[in-house]
Amino acid sequence: MSSGFATRALHGTGPASEETFSPLRTPIHDTVAFGFDSAQSIADAFAGRIPRHSYSRISNPTVAEFEKRVQQLADSLGVVALSSGMAAIANLIMTLAGAGTNIVASRFLFGNTTSLLTHTLEPWGLETRFVDMTRPEQVAAAIDHNTRAVFLESITNPQLEVADLAAIAAISHAKGVPLILDNTAPTFYLCRGQDFGVDIEVVSSTKYISGGGTSVGGLIIDHGLFDWTKSPRLASRAAKFGPFALLATLRREANRNLGACLSPHAAYLQTLGLETMPLRIDRSCASTLALAEFLRNLPQVQSVNYPGLTDHPAHALAERQFGGRYGGILTFDLASQEDCFTFIDRLHLIRRATNINDNKSLALHPASTIFNEFTQAEQEILGIRPTMIRLSVGLEEIGDLQNDLEQALIS
Numbered sequence: 001m002s003s004g005f006a007t008r009a010l011h012g013t014g015p016a017s018e019e020t021f022s023p024l025r026t027p028i029h030d031t032v033a034f035g036f037d038s039a040q041s042i043a044d045a046f047a048g049r050i051p052r053h054s055y056s057r058i059s060n061p062t063v064a065e066f067e068k069r070v071q072q073l074a075d076s077l078g079v080v081a082l083s084s085g086m087a088a089i090a091n092l093i094m095t096l097a098g099a100g101t102n103i104v105a106s107r108f109l110f111g112n113t114t115s116l117l118t119h120t121l122e123p124w125g126l127e128t129r130f131v132d133m134t135r136p137e138q139v140a141a142a143i144d145h146n147t148r149a150v151f152l153e154s155i156t157n158p159q160l161e162v163a164d165l166a167a168i169a170a171i172s173h174a175k176g177v178p179l180i181l182d183n184t185a186p187t188f189y190l191c192r193g194q195d196f197g198v199d200i201e202v203v204s205s206t207k208y209i210s211g212g213g214t215s216v217g218g219l220i221i222d223h224g225l226f227d228w229t230k231s232p233r234l235a236s237r238a239a240k241f242g243p244f245a246l247l248a249t250l251r252r253e254a255n256r257n258l259g260a261c262l263s264p265h266a267a268y269l270q271t272l273g274l275e276t277m278p279l280r281i282d283r284s285c286a287s288t289l290a291l292a293e294f295l296r297n298l299p300q301v302q303s304v305n306y307p308g309l310t311d312h313p314a315h316a317l318a319e320r321q322f323g324g325r326y327g328g329i330l331t332f333d334l335a336s337q338e339d340c341f342t343f344i345d346r347l348h349l350i351r352r353a354t355n356i357n358d359n360k361s362l363a364l365h366p367a368s369t370i371f372n373e374f375t376q377a378e379q380e381i382l383g384i385r386p387t388m389i390r391l392s393v394g395l396e397e398i399g400d401l402q403n404d405l406e407q408a409l410i411s
């Protein structure tokens with residue numbers, strides 16, 4: 001029996017083609033729902049008896065392909081991709097902790113992470129204890145039986161502080177608490193968190209992974225090292241899912257209920273970025289080191305901060321943890337805030353923008369932008385000086401970057 005025009009417009013004249021064309025790129029599965037053959041198969045999928053995609057807020061083939069590629073590259077147990085780095089951090093903390101518990105975190109964090117912990121989650125009853133991660137004894141003193149995680153960043157931004165991951169992991173594990181590393185700055189390419197005892201990594205895939213600054217995304221990477229029966233919110237799931245308790249809870253609870261899913265299109269762009277990420281990181285790190293050495297020889301520059309410089313306080317530690325590369329961000333100080341503004345205004349090639357680890361080089365005055373809501377006294381505690389410029393080094397020719405910096409500094 002032939003269908004009417006509107007029905008044919010919706011469904012075509014038969015079932016969708018199952019033919020595959022061996023594309024070299026994963027297709028963008030831009031669909032919300034997936035069809036099933038029978039009532040039993042949809043029931044089996046909902047009960048988790050068969051692994052099938054049913055609804056793209058929970059899982060999607062293009063997003064799953066991105067997760068699988070990251071899981072393999074990071075050599076991890078499993079990965080959940082989310083709509084942003086902030087979504088990854090928020091979903092992870094909300095899965096592990098709750099009212100009446102606490103998180104021990106670095107005093108130097110990405111600004112929005114500090115705001116998440118203090119402004120968003122504290123009213124829900126979660127306490128955050130901020131400590132100096134370069135003094136592991138402070139971590140030990142802050143942990144109590146209500147601590148649900150220890151949280152720090154591999155290279156803090158913009159202070160560029162590097163803490164001893166193995167020392168902090170040893171303390172966390174002795175107290176039965178998982179260690180979370182925000183590994184956005186070096187990524188799992190330069191820093192294999194699990195080698196230092198990191199249990200879970202979060203990465204903003206907006207940065208080096210997307211590369212071209214094409215899309216916002218975030219990753220939660222579980223290395224499978226932590227015994228989830230020791231984490232009170234996950235203990236009952238651990239009985240059923242074993243090492244997959246966190247991943248299952250993220251998928252079935254946080255991802256599903258909070259809804260911060262990565263879009264298939266963003267997953268496509270970020271899978272594309274992942275393919276060239278190591279090449280871009282190599283070049284960006286080499287150029288950043290070269291520019292750090294170049295800048296420190298210019299008379300207008302008061303000081304340069306970069307862990308790749310041999311006199312940086314954490315140089316040896318950074319070398320050990322990141323395999324001799326030190327990331328794509330440096331900061332330097334000029335004589336005054338006015339000099340910083342003049343310098344930024346004179347840049348021709350380097351863009352004035354707030355992102356980091358873009359293919360394009362970017363410069364920013366942190367005190368008047370990212371940290372503008374903080375008083376000068378608070379900024380001082382956070383290591384933010386009014387004389388400081390942050391430079392995120394991209395992939396341009398090094399000579400062109402040097403020329404731009406030099407011409408912008410001529411007074």
Ligand SMILES: *Cc1c(COP(=O)(O)O)cnc(C)c1O
Nearest residue numbers: 084085086110182184204206217
């Ligand atoms: C950018 C960034 C985030 C947040 O990531 P979004 O993708 O912008 O949400 C978190 N942590 C660090 C270290 C970052 O640089």
